[in-house]
Amino acid sequence: MGQRAVIYARVSTSDQSCARQVTELTAFAARAGYDVVEVFKETASGVLAKRVARKRVLGLAQARQIDAILVSELSRWGRSTQDLLESLNRLAGWNVSVVAMNGMTFELNTPHGRMMATMLAGIAQFERDLLSERVKSGLAAARARGKKLGRQPGQRPKSDKLAPQVIEAVASGRSYRWIARDLGLSKNTVTEIMKRHRQRPS
Structure with a gap:
């Protein structure tokens, strides 16, 4: 068998x-x-x-x-x-x-499996770094254009606007603390975004 x-x-x-x-x-x-x-x-x-x-x-x-x-x-x-x-x-x-x-x-x-795991870990870290750089570059470009990044009267809360980026970052394996730092949110806000996301009906 x-x-x-x-x-x-x-x-x-x-x-x-x-x-x-x-x-x-x-x-x-x-x-x-x-x-x-x-x-x-x-x-x-x-x-x-x-x-x-x-x-x-x-x-x-x-x-x-x-x-x-x-x-x-x-x-x-x-x-x-x-x-x-x-x-x-x-x-x-x-x-x-x-x-x-x-x-x-x-x-x-196995030795071969551990080698592949090491390679995958390096690729995963590279992907997280790329995501972080894209977020930072996007924020810097917005500031350079004179865009106000804070919440303006009548606008949706910042957490709502950044929710897709938060969800994507969590899915890629980034920690809540790093996501909060990169997006200018509090860790509690990131936690709340993910809580709302998981509660949505599939």
């Missing part, structure tokens, strides 16, 4: 289908000797989408009911580099690997 595996397929929009991913991954599993115990399909786009099927896969991994997660490519599993790294670390603690169809296997308890 081979390793217990689940197939995880994801598409971005409802007019797309997971059928091709599932067919190709099923064939891949048979060739590689995996015992597929369940197939999960999901339609979700963007880093902020709620991915119920992925949570169910993580639940199986935590319960030690699977040994591997089969995906067509890593972008189908990880929402961002930071998210991918964090999920791989969690899975490593449960001895579960993520296997992409191109044969790339991520097992953080």
Whole structure:
């Protein structure tokens, strides 16, 4: 009996289908000797989408009911580099690997896996730094144009206007403290923005 595996397929929009991913991954599993115990399909786009099927896969991994997660490519599993790294670390603690169809296997308890994790961590930090620089550059450009950055009479609160940037930054793995500093908000304001965002109906 081979390793217990689940197939995880994801598409971005409802007019797309997971059928091709599932067919190709099923064939891949048979060739590689995996015992597929369940197939999960999901339609979700963007880093902020709620991915119920992925949570169910993580639940199986935590319960030690699977040994591997089969995906067509890593972008189908990880929402961002930071998210991918964090999920791989969690899975490593449960001895579960993520296997992409191109044969790339991520097992953080191996030298190769640890090397890949180090590379991913560097990429994630680079992405956070880029986001910070974009925010700072945007604020500097606005000031240079003479735009008043404070709240003006009749305007929406600053927190409402910056909410999309806060949500994007949190999704990329930035801490609330750094986001607050970069956007000129208080940490409590950042926390409140994310609280409102998570309470919205899906």
